[in-house]
Amino acid sequence: MSAAGVNVKCPYCGAEYSVPRSVTYATCPYCGTTFKLNNPGEKVDHYLFKVFIDDQRAFSLVKSFSSQQVGAEKSVVSEASFTSSKLFYIPIYLYEVKVKALCRDGSSDFHGGESYNQYVVAAVDELPITLPRGYGFPARGREYFKPSISRNYVYLQPLKDPTAVFEELKRGDINEALSEAREACPSSNIELVDESRYVGLAHYPFWEIEYSYRNEVFKAVVDASDGTIVYLEYPLSMKNSFKALVGVFTGAITASLIGAMIATQNSTALIGGIASFITFTPALYISLSAFLKRKGRYTYNPKEEAEFLPTR
Ligand SMILES: [Zn+2]
Numbered sequence: 325m326s327a328a329g330v331n332v333k334c335p336y337c338g339a340e341y342s343v344p345r346s347v348t349y350a351t352c353p354y355c356g357t358t359f360k361l362n363n364p365g366e367k368v369d370h371y372l373f374k375v376f377i378d379d380q381r382a383f384s385l386v387k388s389f390s391s392q393q394v395g396a397e398k399s400v401v402s403e404a405s406f407t408s409s410k411l412f413y414i415p416i417y418l419y420e421v422k423v424k425a426l427c428r429d430g431s432s433d434f435h436g437g438e439s440y441n442q443y444v445v446a447a448v449d450e451l452p453i454t455l456p457r458g459y460g461f462p463a464r465g466r467e468y469f470k471p472s473i474s475r476n477y478v479y480l481q482p483l484k485d486p487t488a489v490f491e492e493l494k495r496g497d498i499n500e501a502l503s504e505a506r507e508a509c510p511s512s513n514i515e516l517v518d519e520s521r522y523v524g525l526a527h528y529p530f531w532e533i534e535y536s537y538r539n540e541v542f543k544a545v546v547d548a549s550d551g552t553i554v555y556l557e558y559p560l561s562m563k564n565s566f567k568a569l570v571g572v573f574t575g576a577i578t579a580s581l582i583g584a585m586i587a588t589q590n591s592t593a594l595i596g597g598i599a600s601f602i603t604f605t606p607a608l609y610i611s612l613s614a615f616l617k618r619k620g621r622y623t624y625n626p627k628e629e630a631e632f633l634p635t636r
Contacts, residue, residue: 335364347481348447349525356471358525369524370469371418373461375548379409382531382546390542390558393620397559400537404559407534407541411548413473414530415447415482416461418523421494425501425516427509436514437504439497445489447482447525453532453545454555458626461528473527482525490522530554542619556622 329342334352336359343350343361349368351358358370377385383406390400420442427436444461473479498516505514529548534541537559545555 330361332361335359343481346483348485349482351469351471351474351479351481353471353474356469356474358469371466371524371526372413372469372473373466373526373528373549375411375529377531377546377548377551379411379531379533380406382409382544382548382551383533383535385546385551385553386533386535386544386556389553389556389622393556393558393622395560396620397537397561397618400559404535404537404542407536409534410532411477412453412530412532413477413479413527414451414453414455415480416526416528417445417447417482417484417486417489418526419443419445419490419493420521420523421497422519422521423494423497423501423516424519425505425514427505427512428515429509429512434509436506436508436512437501439500441497443493445484445493447484447486448480449483452478452480453530454623455530455545456554456624456626459554459624460626466526469527477529479527486522486525490520494518494520540619552624553622554624558620558622560618560620562618 330345331340331342332350333340334355334357336357337352337355339352339354341353347361349358349370350361351370356370358368360366360368387401387404390396390404391398422440423438424435425437427434446455497520498518502514502516531546531548533544533546535544536542540559542557542559543555544553544557546553
């Protein structure tokens with residue numbers, strides 16, 4: 325047994341291998357069987373989301389998306405060059421929550437409230453790539469797990485306890501169903517029927533793409549199943565960032581001059597001029613550093629996307 329890990333024996337093929345001590349489930353790198361570390365006999369459904377987007381396709385999505393960002397360098401489409409790609413498999417838990425609250429009134433029982441939701445939760449807290457919080461993993465293209473995945477790509481073992489996560493998730497739905505029923509039948513007994521289930525563990529693919537543009541390195545993270553860009557660094561246009569810089573400078577100088585002009589009539593107003601200049605400095609600092617680095621950043625926002633793109 326190594327200091328970092330614990331040796332396990334696959335209950336299906338008998339192969340022995342080492343996993344980090346903190347994992348909840350272990351996946352055999354030889355036959356692909358997934359089992360619970362503290363209960364190897366318990367069957368676990370393990371799914372895999374298919375890669376529909378290869379790294380070159382992901383790179384071209386990154387280029388065109390970069391060029392559409394405000395202030396971005398348009399020539400990124402023709403001048404950026406692909407540096408490297410890495411495929412990450414992020415472990416997720418899939419749940420289906422289905423709760424009903426029945427009104428029991430002695431002779432006549434009736435349906436008082438219910439809640440139905442499907443949930444996907446990342447099975448690790450720390451992700452090696454930048455993923456937005458609350459990212460909705462699309463449920464298309466699910467298949468059973470293949471063992472070659474864990475050998476050839478960056479494959480993360482799930483760490484969180486799926487049962488604890490489940491209890492936490494269900495709470496909101498249970499409260500919703502119960503309060504609906506309390507309104508529907510304030511004087512009856514309410515019985516909760518919980519038909520929720522833990523669907524299983526899945527691994528979801530993301531590309532980390534690295535590209536270069538005029539000797540600078542940029543990174544992006546792309547959903548390898550549906551092509552959504554979840555994180556992006558892109559080159560800012562020299563012209564646009566220079567314009568912004570000049571604008572802020574001009575504003576700051578004008579404000580100081582007005583302050584100074586007033587100061588000739590009123591000596592205390594000189595302080596006003598300095599104060600005006602200072603109030604501009606955060607904006608000045610931001611445009612100056614954007615100008616020097618010339619690197620813009622974009623992170624997928626699940627809330628915004630849900631409003632604008634309801635049919636992802
Ligand atoms: Zn095995």
